[in-house]
Amino acid sequence: MSQSAIPVTVLTGFLGAGKTTLLNRILTGQHGKKIAVIENEFGEVGVDNQLVIQSDEEIFEMNNGCICCTVRGDLIRILGRLLKRKDPLDAILIETTGMANPAPVAQTFFTDEEMKTRFRLDGIVTLVDAKHILQHLDSEDEARKQVAFADVILLNKTDLVSPAELDALEERIHHINAVARIIRAHNADVPLDQVLDIGGFNLSRASEIDPQFLEPEYPFEWAGAYQLPAGTHDLVIGHHDHEHGHDHEHEGHDHAHGEDGHHHHHHHGNENELDVVVLRVNSLAPGDRAGEGDRVGGVPSPRTASPAPAVLPDLAAAIDTATRVFSDWENRVKPGEPLTPGATLHRLLLDDGHGHFPLKIDAPGHYLVFEGCGEDPLHIQVNGDTSKPVWQQDFHAAHSHNDDVTSVGISAPGDLDGKKLNNWISELLRVKGGDIYRMKGVLAVKGTNKRLVFQGVHMLFDAKFDREWAKDEPRQNTLVFIGKNLDRPALTEAFKTCLA
Numbered sequence: 001m002s003q004s005a006i007p008v009t010v011l012t013g014f015l016g017a018g019k020t021t022l023l024n025r026i027l028t029g030q031h032g033k034k035i036a037v038i039e040n041e042f043g044e045v046g047v048d049n050q051l052v053i054q055s056d057e058e059i060f061e062m063n064n065g066c067i068c069c070t071v072r073g074d075l076i077r078i079l080g081r082l083l084k085r086k087d088p089l090d091a092i093l094i095e096t097t098g099m100a101n102p103a104p105v106a107q108t109f110f111t112d113e114e115m116k117t118r119f120r121l122d123g124i125v126t127l128v129d130a131k132h133i134l135q136h137l138d139s140e141d142e143a144r145k146q147v148a149f150a151d152v153i154l155l156n157k158t159d160l161v162s163p164a165e166l167d168a169l170e171e172r173i174h175h176i177n178a179v180a181r182i183i184r185a186h187n188a189d190v191p192l193d194q195v196l197d198i199g200g201f202n203l204s205r206a207s208e209i210d211p212q213f214l215e216p217e218y219p220f221e222w223a224g225a226y227q228l229p230a231g232t233h234d235l236v237i238g239h240h241d242h243e244h245g246h247d248h249e250h251e252g253h254d255h256a257h258g259e260d261g262h263h264h265h266h267h268h269g270n271e272n273e274l275d276v277v278v279l280r281v282n283s284l285a286p287g288d289r290a291g292e293g294d295r296v297g298g299v300p301s302p303r304t305a306s307p308a309p310a311v312l313p314d315l316a317a318a319i320d321t322a323t324r325v326f327s328d329w330e331n332r333v334k335p336g337e338p339l340t341p342g343a344t345l346h347r348l349l350l351d352d353g354h355g356h357f358p359l360k361i362d363a364p365g366h367y368l369v370f371e372g373c374g375e376d377p378l379h380i381q382v383n384g385d386t387s388k389p390v391w392q393q394d395f396h397a398a399h400s401h402n403d404d405v406t407s408v409g410i411s412a413p414g415d416l417d418g419k420k421l422n423n424w425i426s427e428l429l430r431v432k433g434g435d436i437y438r439m440k441g442v443l444a445v446k447g448t449n450k451r452l453v454f455q456g457v458h459m460l461f462d463a464k465f466d467r468e469w470a471k472d473e474p475r476q477n478t479l480v481f482i483g484k485n486l487d488r489p490a491l492t493e494a495f496k497t498c499l500a
């Protein structure tokens with residue numbers, strides 16, 4: 001990207017989130033930068049202008065209502081005028097209205113060659129009112145979008161909520177947009193270098209900040225591994241009778257689900273159904289310790305208690321399979337009807353939270369049982385004895401929030417075939433462009449020693465080769481999609497087919 005390109009920051013945020021407050025800070029701050037501010041006013045003309053402290057920076061107003069394709073010309077005209085200035089600008093800030101979707105503004109910088117060479121979209125900064133954002137996230141599409149589009153999220157008005165609420169909020173925001181940097185603020189008091197000229201989509205930095213950002217979420221909440229002999233055993237759902245003891249320590253769930261600050265939902269919305277997948281794992285090493293390292297203190301999940309690959313070598317593959325199977329058609333099973341291991345989603349029909357299901361095991365070995373809802377106690381009876389799980393773990397459920405907007409990250413070494421990559425991205429944007437809000441990536445393309453850096457907003461995007469990969473730097477592809485109804489397995493699969 002050319003050095004002379006003027007960085008553009010798009011400032012968004014719901015009504016009253018603190019955009020004007022931040023703007024005033026920027027305009028009065030002693031940063032020695034020449035910044036032009038473009039305001040997109042909706043409704044009453046120029047009210048905000050009186051609130052903005054006058055300064056040397058120029059303020060341009062667009063009074064044509066929300067920026068959309070028809071008024072993008074207006075923005076382009078203002079930008080054109082800014083280019084003609086004698087003393088060049090250091091930065092441009094565009095404030096969108098509270099209700100606006102920032103996409104069309106951001107897309108302006110991917111539209112034509114002149115826009116692409118003279119300006120660069122440095123970042124989308126979204127101000128969030130910590131006190132009111134939750135109700136907006138629940139009810140308003142635009143609020144989720146503003147969070148989804150952001151490179152930086154200023155969690156403002158921290159004085160109005162408790163630290164615990166802030167933590168929960170961050171978790172929720174992170175769930176929607178896993179790569180945005182979240183900065184807490186009071187009266188929008190953030191260091192300006194965290195907002196302006198940030199090189200917003202530098203993914204390698206994003207991954208350094210939060211190594212978990214690629215961590216997938218799962219369609220199940222709990223999995224346990226059992227060593228089972230051949231035969232027909234009894235899969236029991238519900239609190240079991242006292243004579244069987246408490247081998248399957250599901251008590252931990254109360255803690256895990258009750259105190260982590262957000263609501264968990266039953267996936268199928270029916271307490272009398274439980275989704276279960278049973279898979280055979282081939283190569284479980286002997287000497288496994290039951291329940292090792294899991295659900296001890298806090299909220300056990302892949303974020304805090306990763307599975308030990310040496311203990312369960314097939315675990316990752318089994319988790320992948322289960323993730324896929326959980327989105328298959330369910331096979332409804334009435335109490336008393338038998339289950340067999342395999343790639344089938346069993347929806348167990350329970351009677352007041354209880355049920356007995358014969359589990360048919362042909363070959364002795366290790367079996368993983370995945371449970372859609374982790375709150376239902378489950379155990380397996382073998383010849384009247386409760387079988388202890390040799391391993392178990394809670395998983396972050398994909399549906400722990402009812403957000404349809406999420407992030408999918410892919411990180412893999414290897415060189416990509418430029419042509420296949422191009423075809424995939426074009427096709428993806430053609431089919432899913434409306435749902436993919438943002439896409440960012442740093443990619444290794446076969447035949448070039450430069451990194452391909454790209455970012456996009458809906459179907460418009462910009463890809464450029466930037467610096468060479470450093471000598472000690474692995475040619476690692478990192479890309480992230482933020483959007484609605486994203487299909488992680490499909491995206492991951494399609495990406496793999498682009499490897500050279």
Ligand SMILES: Nc1nc2c(ncn2[C@@H]2O[C@H](COP(=O)(O)OP(=O)(O)OP(=O)(O)O)[C@@H](O)[C@H]2O)c(=O)[nH]1
Pocket residue numbers: 013014015016017018019020021022048097098156157158159160185186187188
């Ligand atoms: N308590 C509290 N109030 C704040 C904070 N930041 C801003 N405010 C106040 O919130 C109100 C709205 O702030 P603005 O900066 O005007 O918000 P805005 O996003 O520009 O609002 P619109 O122009 O309506 O979209 C003002 O009264 C601010 O003084 C904060 O951190 N804490």
